[in-house]
Amino acid sequence: MNVIVTSIDYILNWSRANSLWPLTFATSCCGIEMMQTVASNNDIARFGSEVFRGSPRQADLLICAGTITHKMAPVLLRLYEQMPEPKYVIAMGACTCGGGMFAENSYSVVRGIDKIIPVDIYLPMCPPKPEALLDAIRKLQKKIKKESVLTRKDFVNKHTSNLKEYCGLLVDNDFNVTKIGVEL
Amino acid sequence: MNITEFLKVFEDVAIFEDKIILKRNLIETVIYLRDNFGYNVLKEITAVENDDTSVELNYHLYSSTDDEDLVLSINVSNETESLSHIFDSASADENEIYDMFGIHFIGNEDLKRLYMAEGWVGHPLRKEYQDDDERLDWND
Amino acid sequence: MTELKLNLGPQHPSTHGVLRLILELEGEKILSCEPDIGYLHRGMEKMAEKLSYIQYLPTVDRIDYLAGFFYSELFCRTVEKALEIELSDRVRAIRVMMLELNRIASHLLWTGAFLMDLGAVSPFFYAFREREMILKYFEKITGQRMMNNYFVFGGVRRDVFDLDDVDEFLKILTPKLKDYENLITENPIFLQRTKGKGVLEPELALNNSITGPNLRASGVGIDFRKNDSLYCGFYHEPVVLKGKDAWARYKARIEEMRMSGCIVRQALEYLRKDEPLKQKLVNPLKMRLPAGEFLSEIEAPRGLARCYIKSIGEDKPYRLKWRTGSYYAVNLLKKLLKGAYLNDAIAIAGSLDIILPEVDK
Numbered sequence: 113m114n115v116i117v118t119s120i121d122y123i124l125n126w127s128r129a130n131s132l133w134p135l136t137f138a139t140s141c142c143g144i145e146m147m148q149t150v151a152s153n154n155d156i157a158r159f160g161s162e163v164f165r166g167s168p169r170q171a172d173l174l175i176c177a178g179t180i181t182h183k184m185a186p187v188l189l190r191l192y193e194q195m196p197e198p199k200y201v202i203a204m205g206a207c208t209c210g211g212g213m214f215a216e217n218s219y220s221v222v223r224g225i226d227k228i229i230p231v232d233i234y235l236p237m238c239p240p241k242p243e244a245l246l247d248a249i250r251k252l253q254k255k256i257k258k259e260s261v262l263t264r265k266d267f268v269n270k271h272t273s274n275l276k277e278y279c280g281l282l283v284d285n286d287f288n289v290t291k292i293g294v295e296l
Numbered sequence: 297m298n299i300t301e302f303l304k305v306f307e308d309v310a311i312f313e314d315k316i317i318l319k320r321n322l323i324e325t326v327i328y329l330r331d332n333f334g335y336n337v338l339k340e341i342t343a344v345e346n347d348d349t350s351v352e353l354n355y356h357l358y359s360s361t362d363d364e365d366l367v368l369s370i371n372v373s374n375e376t377e378s379l380s381h382i383f384d385s386a387s388a389d390e391n392e393i394y395d396m397f398g399i400h401f402i403g404n405e406d407l408k409r410l411y412m413a414e415g416w417v418g419h420p421l422r423k424e425y426q427d428d429d430e431r432l433d434w435n436d
Numbered sequence: 437m438t439e440l441k442l443n444l445g446p447q448h449p450s451t452h453g454v455l456r457l458i459l460e461l462e463g464e465k466i467l468s469c470e471p472d473i474g475y476l477h478r479g480m481e482k483m484a485e486k487l488s489y490i491q492y493l494p495t496v497d498r499i500d501y502l503a504g505f506f507y508s509e510l511f512c513r514t515v516e517k518a519l520e521i522e523l524s525d526r527v528r529a530i531r532v533m534m535l536e537l538n539r540i541a542s543h544l545l546w547t548g549a550f551l552m553d554l555g556a557v558s559p560f561f562y563a564f565r566e567r568e569m570i571l572k573y574f575e576k577i578t579g580q581r582m583m584n585n586y587f588v589f590g591g592v593r594r595d596v597f598d599l600d601d602v603d604e605f606l607k608i609l610t611p612k613l614k615d616y617e618n619l620i621t622e623n624p625i626f627l628q629r630t631k632g633k634g635v636l637e638p639e640l641a642l643n644n645s646i647t648g649p650n651l652r653a654s655g656v657g658i659d660f661r662k663n664d665s666l667y668c669g670f671y672h673e674p675v676v677l678k679g680k681d682a683w684a685r686y687k688a689r690i691e692e693m694r695m696s697g698c699i700v701r702q703a704l705e706y707l708r709k710d711e712p713l714k715q716k717l718v719n720p721l722k723m724r725l726p727a728g729e730f731l732s733e734i735e736a737p738r739g740l741a742r743c744y745i746k747s748i749g750e751d752k753p754y755r756l757k758w759r760t761g762s763y764y765a766v767n768l769l770k771k772l773l774k775g776a777y778l779n780d781a782i783a784i785a786g787s788l789d790i791i792l793p794e795v796d797k
Contacts (some may be wrong), residue, residue: 148568152564219479239582
């Protein structure tokens with residue numbers, strides 16, 4: 113059984129890793145460095161991200177670039193839910209990794225997006241250089257090539273059960289976004 | 297601008313460190329300054345909280361033809377009149393002051409909470425605001 | 437005709453950021469528009485009341501990330517006004533050179549992003565290629581590409597060197613701007629999409645407190661660099677156009693880039709004299725501002741920016757307030773978009789050069 117699964121794994125992982133199409137999600141300063149990576153000096157298209165999709169239904173990588181605030185958090189969760197499986201998340205910048213420079217004194221910044229969605233790769237720096245973002249994508253490709261069809265669902269489920277304890281005010285038992293704050 | 301001419305028309309004013317402090321008659325003063333002296337731009341409205349929880353509002357006026365600045369200042373406690381039918385930019389400033397300090401502006405039709413999410417309790421820039429809201433699990 | 441309520445939601449493939457517009461449409465015509473802001477409110481004004489002046493200085497760059505030098509200079513200028521510090525000539529020349537290079541970088545990015553909104557993707561790549569040269573020079577001098585944290589109270593962190601890189605950049609700026617104008621300015625598709633759209637009358641602009649290139653493209657020649665003591669000794673002129681529409685705002689920014697290049701060349705010639713750097717830095721740990729209120733202003737790429745500090749004699753401010761240019765441009769959208777068609781709305785909102793951290797602070 114394992115021989116068949118590993119051959120299927122090899123082909124699926126190779127095709128998923130080499131053509132990751134990101135979603136244009138740029139809130140703040142890190143978005144400009146993401147755009148600089150798309151430009152011609154540091155080209156992200158040579159790593160497979162040929163186009164950036166505008167709609168979450170057509171994307172499979174969410175590079176969360178920028179600070180997430182209390183008003184924006186339900187929007188981020190809804191975008192993540194709208195993406196079809198398999199999907200991956202890179203937390204770009206210090207603000208998304210753990211609050212960044214606003215972690216001590218601000219009253220409306222979420223201290224790290226892993227309190228809302230499961231994260232695969234953390235990328236610190238304020239803002240990361242384009243070469244650093246390309247390094248993060250390379251690490252994500254190596255991580256995808258090592259995973260198996262049987263264990264991906266466990267990874268997602270384990271994180272979502274943690275999430276339901278953390279943000280009871282945003283997510284109810286059926287993983288639906290509740291009406292706190294913003295009418296969507 | 298010739299201050300003595302201005303002081304002849306309006307009583308109840310005081311001048312303190314190049315700010316003009318009014319006790320009432322804000323709308324008439326602004327209209328008089330706009331028509332006779334050419335102060336046609338409202339650069340910003342600033343709000344500062346004093347020790348006795350009253351708020352001091354500063355109106356920064358500017359004349360685009362003469363390149364001169366002027367500051368008017370009043371002290372309010374809870375509500376005051378709105379300048380939104382004279383200057384359009386005043387409605388944006390008053391919205392922000394309502395959101396952050398809790399002062400109500402009579403005459404401004406779309407006064408709503410601008411920066412904070414709906415259902416947020418409290419006005420953040422007041423000195424007494426405590427930000428240990430237990431709804432927000434991420435404030436650890 | 438059917439009526440529809442459309443949400444131009446917080447996430448969209450554009451550069452201004454998380455701006456949400458709630459539009460009421462009838463067919464394809466917009467009846468009313470309501471902007472919803474606050475998706476990036478990080479509480480910068482309340483943060484300042486808990487941090488001392490030197491601890492707050494790196495945060496100031498993040499208010500407008502494309503023009504970080506301007507807000508850093510504005511904050512330093514207010515504190516220097518309170519402590520009555522005078523800057524020497526070489527420090528002024530370094531500051532002016534960095535500020536004008538930052539203005540060129542900001543307008544270049546606007547050009548690329550505005551045209552990408554309208555559908556033309558090539559100028560995006562060309563603009564970012566020139567921007568890379570400026571960012572590489574910033575990295576050599578200050579250590580970071582954006583958000584440099586280079587100005588301190590009383591001067592700069594270290595002296596500039598390798599001035600030949602700036603010279604090389606200035607040599608290619610003029611022919612490249614000519615290339616962009618050949619490609620874009622008389623392009624029939626660009627003319628059809630921007631000529632006559634979003635007409636901003638001067639009285640409406642002054643009533644709404646609009647400043648910067650948006651105002652100068654409507655015929656009113658107000659430039660706050662005229663009374664600025666930092667630019668004393670450098671020749672500059674305001675760029676005034678009479679078109680009042682989106683095309684005039686585009687042309688005003690291209691001409692401003694040329695004027696900034698001229699100012700950078702003057703600063704470069706002064707800096708090549710190679711005098712020693714004399715600055716009077718304040719000890720930031722023992723710094724206390726005298727009690728009172730202090731106010732200063734600067735001409736940023738997106739309009740007038742002002743900083744108001746009230747201090748009661750401690751080492752932290754009692755109240756700090758920012759006035760930014762984009763906040764009033766978002767308020768103006770309520771009036772400008774009434775009666776326009778849906779695809780013109782993108783062109784009009786893009787031509788006003790809105791950036792969200794300025795709006796949301």
